[in-house]
Structures are given as C-alpha cells and as structure tokens.
Amino acid sequence: MEVENYQRWDGYGDWRGKPAVRSKHGGMLAASFVLVVEVLENLAYLANASNLVLYLSRYMHFSPSDSANSVTNFMGTAFLLALLGGFLSDAFFTTYHIYLISSLIEFLGLVILTIQAKVGSLKPMKCDPANTNNPCQQVHGAKAAILFLGLYLVALGVGGIKGSLPSHGAEQFDGESPCGRRQRSTFFNYFVFSLSCGALFAVTLVVWIEDNLGWQWGFGISTLAILLSVPIFLAGSRYYRNKIPLGSPLTTIGKVLLAALLNTGTPTSASNTIANVATSLSPVLTSEEEHVVENKMLRKAFDSPSECLKFLNRAAVNVPACDVLKCSAQQVEEVKIVMKVLPIFACTIMLNCCLAQLSTFSVQQAATMNTKLGNFRVPPASLPIFPVVFIMVLAPLYDHVIIPFARKMTKSETGITHLQRIGVGLVLSIIAMAVAALVEIRRKSVATELGLVDSAKPLPITFLWIAFQYLFLGSADLFTLAGLLEFFFTEAAFSMRSLATALSWVSLATGYYLSTVIVSVVNSLTGDSKNKPWLSGKNLNHYQLDNFYWLMCALSGLNFMHYLFWATKYKYRSIGVNK
Secondary structure, three states, rough: OOHHHHHHHEEEEOOOOOOOOOOOOOOOOHHHHHHHHHHHHHHHHHHHHHHEEEEHHHHHHHOOHHHHHHHHHHHHHHOOOHHHHHHHHHHHHHHHHHHHHHHHHHHEEEEHHHHHHHHHOOOOOOOOOOOOOOOOOOOHHHHHHHHHHHHHHHHHHHHHHHHHHHHHOOOOOOOOOOHHHHHHHHHHHHHHHHHHHHHHHHHHHHHHHHHHHHHHHHHHHHHHHHHHHHHHHHHHHHHOOOOOOOOOHHHHHHHHHHHHHOOOOOOOOOOOOHHHHHHOOOOOOOOOOOOOOOOOOHHHOOOOOOOOOHHHHHHOOOOOOOOHHHHHHHHHHHHHHHHHHHHHHOOOOOHHHHHHHHHOOOHHHHHHOOOEEEOOOOOOOHHHHHHHHHHHHHHHHHHHHHHHHHHHHHHOOOOHHHHHHHHHHHHHHHHHHHHHHHHHHHHHHHHHHHOOOOOOOEEEHHHHHHHHHHHHHHHHHHHHHHHHHHHHHOEEEEHHHHHHHHHHHHHHHHHHHHHHHHHHHHHHHHHHOOOOOOOOOOOOOHHHHHHHHHHHHHHHHHHHHHHHHHHHHHOOOOOOOOO
16 A cells, blocks of 8 residues: 555546556656647747738738737737636646647637638728728728637637646656756756747748748648647647646635735734644645645645745634634745745746737838848748747757756756846846847938838848847747746645746736837827827838837846846745755
C-alpha cells in the first residue's frame, strides 16, 4: 500500500479521471505533445491577427485608426478571455477538457470567417478611395455582424486555449525536485519557442497566401491548423496527468477579502492551531496524502498567518463576525500570494501596450515603404519574422547556455530570477520605442523630401528599417512572457495555478486595450481648431507617429521605475528560487 501511494501523483488524475501514476503520467514526453499543439494553435491565431489590420482596411474599408483599434480590441479580448479559461480549469474542469472545448469554438469562428472571405456577397462592395463617384463604405449591418461573430468566436477559443494549455504542460513536471523544476523552466522556454515556430509559418507562408491568393485561403489554413491540433493533443492523453479541480479560486479570494473587511475591530488570534488549520484545509486538501511535498513549504506558513499584508489576517480570527466567512490560515496565505503578484502583473501592461504597435502602426508603416527583396515583394505583415527568428535562436541558447552559466556564477538553482528576466524585457521595450520613433522620423523625411506626403505610392526606403523595432520588441516579449508564465505558475497556490498563469495573457489583453485608450486620448488632447490630432490624416504620412512613439518611450521608462520599486520589495515563496 505504501509503494502504491508513493507511485500516485496526489491531486492529479489521468484523462479518464483515475489517479495518475508517476511511472505512467507526466514528464517531458507528455509536455512535448503540448509544445507541438502550441505550434499549430499559434499558427492559426497569429496568421490572421498579424495581417488583420490590412484585411479590415482594404476589404472591410475601415479607416487606419479604426482598423488599428479593431485589431487591438480583438486581440485584447482574446487574451482577456484567458482568465475565463484559467478560472474554469481550476474550478470545474481540467485543462485537458478546456483545451478541447476551446479548440472547437475557435474552429467554428474560423469557419465563419473563411466563408465570408470566400463569398463576395458577404463583403462590402469593391471601391476606389480616390474616386468620389465610388466612395468606400465601412462594412455594416448583417455583413459586419458575420465579421464580428467570427472574430469573437475565435477570440473566445483563443482565450480558453491560452488559459489552459501553458498550465497543462507545466503540470506534467514534478515540482518537488530540482530536476523537475528545471524541466518545468525548460518547458516554459520551449513554449515560447513553439509560439515562435507557429508564428514563423503564420507571418511568412500564410500571410503571403493571404496577400497573393486571397484571404479565404489564409482563413482556411488557420481552420485546418486548429483542426489538426486536436488529434495531436488527444494522442498524448494516455501520458497526461491532469490537476483535479478544487473549486473556485475566486470564491476563496472573495471570501477572504470580505471576511477581512467585516472582521475589522475583531481581535486577531496570535496563532491558529495546527488542528484548526488541518480541519479547514478541505476542500483545498482532500486528504493527508494530497499535495504533501509541493505544499510542505507553504504549510509552515499556514500554522499562523504571516506578517505581510497584515490586514488580511483578520479573515482568520477564531471568532469571526460571520461564521459563513470563517477562513483558514491557508486561505489567507493563498490570497496574499495573489495580492503580492498583482503589482508585478500591472508593471508588464505597458510593455504589452508597446507590443500592440507591431500589429497596427508598424504594419501600416511598412506598407508605405519599399517591401521588395530583389524580385520578391515581402508582405508588410510578415515583418514579425525578424523577432520570431531571433526568439527561435535565443530561446534554446538561453536555456542551454545562458542559464547554466548563470547558475555557476550565482550558485542558485534558477541562475536568473523570474523578476530579473521580466526586467530585461521592460528595458528592451524602452529601447524599441526610441528606435521606432527614430525610424519614423527618417521615413517621413523621405516622404517630405520627395514630395510624396499626399501620395499612396511606396516610398523609396526599405522596410528593413522597421525590422529594428520588431527585433527589440520581440526580444522583450521572449524575456517577459516566459518569465511571467513561470513566475505566476510557480508562485501561485496549487488551487490557483491556471488562473494565475492566465494573468500573463491578461497583461497582454490589458496592454492592447490600453493602446486603444492611449490612441484615443492622444488624439483628443492634441487635436483642436488649429492643429490636427497626432494620429489622424489622409494617410500615415500625415500622422505624427514619431511623437506618439516618443510618448510610449517615456511612459515605458516611468513604468520601469515603478517596476523596480515592486521587484526589489518582492519576496519569493517558491522552492528553488534565488531569494
């Protein structure tokens, strides 16, 4: 019986719901299926998202600002819905089931978009912007409803996948051993590598097909990719271990916060007895065998509430104001973990606001420039190939060279801490915005010198200048996204891991929404009776995009100072993290 209990993965089950076994479930083999699936999933999503701004402007007749805002709203919603996917994975379903459900939803959305792109009667009439007798009208009515139904079904599916797939892969590793933690860290690095592999095909092959053969082919390839990902994911079912849902983490958070508020003025107990804590662990711990090792470090803190965020300790008093809201020391500590990571989460939003420019104004910049390499014309939406290729080179180099070297230098298990890695990404985003501003100044000077400000002709300046801002922002994305995913997963309580990991995508979502807000605010503040708004005009040459990029650079610098304040104060709670 002891051998059997040791072999079981406590708190985990297989795809049929039976207890998971160490010798059969989990490990790098199981996680490898997740990595392959992520290649196809990101191909399906990014093939459209990276080029969508041109589809909306050229075929749905949105203005440049409206198409940029529509894209950021779509991408922001997709990443925000990752929070729903993470919540459902922790509370009611497994990450295994959430992925399958979300894939079906995204597939349906892509089918709708493919049909609309194929059938001419479902799109606006063709027009000539320069011909006043045939003005362009933005898509509206039933045609707009079909467009947005397809887009937001895709967003819902993408959100569910992003909220479940990373944590599903990370759950395959044993967090109680140094080897397991190193493998988990490697998984997150290669998860970003897989994102880049999917992006490489998306922004090269699929984008070229969309621009040259038609968008129905681009949407069709995305539909096929997400369809193929499902049997590949199912092929790994026998190897997966799936975390058993433990109830709503949001209920625990709300309960603790409300209890702390209602118990104001109630004397706090010096310590909760171990017996009281053990009794109140259910349903977080369903038996003495479950989560023994992974929670060993936490349970030391659960004997009594810690001193940080002391106002929450009122939730764990022995005689609460309301018996229904009686909380254990463990529940209080879990909520404290969430509260402590929120400032770090908030400081990454500005970086993702900068990343939003890669899918909007940067693409439009490239579209006004010479995009030929020899006799081959490069689609503007294929520009992300520069950061993608760089990430594909840097990710293995980081995992196999930089980290082992850093471990020897720092004598710590992680080598470079999660927060240091995130900080590097924030610095790179500042540099990227400064480079973007300088490139835009150069682009506009060429247009002015040649008298092409009012012309729609491509400028005689190579689009490769835009590659520099893509390179810096792509590098920033590698450092920050991989660092955030691992940081939230390892720092979160066992019952909240999927929800916490989803915060990485919520940061992206908030960044895209913030980009929309900043564009609107900038236009509102800079436009008056004498001056046109910075981001408005007949074409991009009339925009003062360089001023906008300098503003983003300044805001990113202030954000980094804010990040340093919280990062230096943060105390890791995870095993193996360099304190």
